[in-house]
Amino acid sequence: MAKLAVQLSKKKRTKYRFQKLKMCKKCNRYSVMKDETCSTCGTNLVGIESLVKSILKKRLTTEAIRILLIACLGIVFAPTIKTMYYSISVGIIFCFSYVVLTSLFVKSEYFHQLKKLLRTDFRKIQAGILFDSDLAKADVKEERLAAAYEKLREIGDFISTDRLKIRRVMVLNEIALRSDMELELEGLIPSSYDKDFVKYALEVLKINRTLISKKCIAYFIHYRDAIVIDFGMDSLISVAGTALRMKLYILEFSTFIEEFLAYFPKERVLRLCNIIQANPDVEWGSLKEKTMSIVTKKYHYDPDFKRFTIERERFVSHV
Amino acid sequence: MYSIVFTSILVLILLWKTYKLLKNKRSSGHFEEIDDELVIMLNEGDSIG
Numbered sequence: 001m002a003k004l005a006v007q008l009s010k011k012k013r014t015k016y017r018f019q020k021l022k023m024c025k026k027c028n029r030y031s032v033m034k035d036e037t038c039s040t041c042g043t044n045l046v047g048i049e050s051l052v053k054s055i056l057k058k059r060l061t062t063e064a065i066r067i068l069l070i071a072c073l074g075i076v077f078a079p080t081i082k083t084m085y086y087s088i089s090v091g092i093i094f095c096f097s098y099v100v101l102t103s104l105f106v107k108s109e110y111f112h113q114l115k116k117l118l119r120t121d122f123r124k125i126q127a128g129i130l131f132d133s134d135l136a137k138a139d140v141k142e143e144r145l146a147a148a149y150e151k152l153r154e155i156g157d158f159i160s161t162d163r164l165k166i167r168r169v170m171v172l173n174e175i176a177l178r179s180d181m182e183l184e185l186e187g188l189i190p191s192s193y194d195k196d197f198v199k200y201a202l203e204v205l206k207i208n209r210t211l212i213s214k215k216c217i218a219y220f221i222h223y224r225d226a227i228v229i230d231f232g233m234d235s236l237i238s239v240a241g242t243a244l245r246m247k248l249y250i251l252e253f254s255t256f257i258e259e260f261l262a263y264f265p266k267e268r269v270l271r272l273c274n275i276i277q278a279n280p281d282v283e284w285g286s287l288k289e290k291t292m293s294i295v296t297k298k299y300h301y302d303p304d305f306k307r308f309t310i311e312r313e314r315f316v317s318h319v
Numbered sequence: 320m321y322s323i324v325f326t327s328i329l330v331l332i333l334l335w336k337t338y339k340l341l342k343n344k345r346s347s348g349h350f351e352e353i354d355d356e357l358v359i360m361l362n363e364g365d366s367i368g
Contacts, residue, residue: 017354067332074325086322094329101337108344115353122360129361158361 003176006146009034011182017157018118021048021125030121030128032154039135052114059113060102067098129155133164145175153184162190169200177207185211193223195230202235205242212242214249221256236260241268247275247282254287261290266302269294273308 012034014020022031022045024038037044046054071091078084102109118125132155139148152168165188173196177183185204190197201220204211220227220239227235240260243249250257250272261269273295276288292308299305 016350018350018357070328070332074329079321083321083325087325090322090326090329094333097333098336101333101340105340105344108347109340111347111350111353112343115347115356118353118357122357125357126361158358160358160362 004143004145004174005176008146008175008181009150011153018048018114020154020157022046023048023051023128028124029131030125031132032129032158033132033135033151034154048114048117052110052117055117056106056110056113063102064095064098067095071095129158136167140171145171149175156187160187162192162194165190166194166196169194169196172200173203177203179207183208183211186213186215189215189219193226198223198227198231198235202231202238205238209242209245212239212245214252217243217249217253217256221253233263237263241265244268244271244275247279250275250287251282251284254285258287258290261287261294266299266304269299270304273305277308 012020020032022033023029024031024041024043024045026041026043027038029038029040031038031045033039035045071087071094074087074091075084078087132151136148136151136155139145139151149168149171152164152171156164156168169188172183183204185201188197188200198220201212201216217239220236224236237260240253240257241264243253243257257272261272264272269291272291276282276284276291295305295308
């Protein structure tokens with residue numbers, strides 16, 4: 001089946017995840033989507049921070065009114081003129097102290113209110129995300145893959161279940177991936193073997209090697225038998241080749257690299273030789289020996305490898 | 320007498336308010352903690368997917 005060419009928009013980034021939460025005051029529903037209006041009633045959504053600020057403002061206003069009322073009652077019920085003046089002065093000092101005290105603790109009060117709101121509205125937030133998830137499902141059914149993926153991506157910031165990861169991967173497998181797309185891989189690694197994920201990872205590997213992280217390579221090693229059955233040995237060779245991206249990865253996965261070294265293309269072997277030569281103090285173990293023996297066997301005639309073979313010959317003759 | 324009672328009530332309110340504000344300040348932490356707590360709560364039970 002032909003993959004769909006779509007344009008994915010850039011992900012909206014916030015310092016904290018909760019800042020993505022919005023609420024429709026009319027529907028009393030939360031959403032984590034990028035949209036500024038409610039998908040049900042069209043009302044403007046209110047961000048969680050504005051919501052907390054308005055709740056805090058309301059609370060402080062109510063408290064201020066109560067305090068003013070107490071001060072006023074004191075003034076009204078004063079038995080003499082002298083005590084009335086006294087009550088007015090004390091009332092003013094009291095109100096002023098209250099305002100100063102509250103403004104000193106406004107930051108911690110905001111934090112406390114936010115925490116309280118998220119805890120009390122937790123079920124509502126969950127229901128809102130579930131609603132967003134249903135919207136994404138509807139988008140998939142109607143083949144609006146870009147919109148569906150963008151929705152699932154936003155939900156993915158809050159929900160890290162395998163089910164959601166696989167849903168995202170399945171949508172991505174229907175899309176023609178391009179290097180200009182803001183792709184993600186590490187965050188989509190499921191906790192067990194999944195064929196769709198491996199298919200997606202191998203596609204990403206062709207487009208952007210830098211996304212293949214340590215965790216991803218470890219996943220391929222862990223499920224290597226199943227991967228070989230579903231995708232053949234070439235997939236593991238490609239991943240092992242990608243492990244040559246960083247010195248740290250080479251050291252971490254040296255046994256895995258060694259296993260597929262003989263099948264690497266020339267460019268990968270050359271890269272490995274360059275890294276080994278540039279870091280003579282590093283303990284490469286048997287990887288160095290095996291690399292040099294492959295260079296001697298397969299590339300001894302190749303001018304690109306001449307400097308490595310000369311060095312090896314010098315070393316052997318010295319020994 | 321009236322002045323003493325009135326002043327005492329206002330001072331008590333102020334002390335109570337200070338206590339509440341200090342208690343909230345002590346229990347407040349970093350926004351990262353709120354983020355983590357929210358994610359943990361939402362992922363409980365694997366209900367969304």
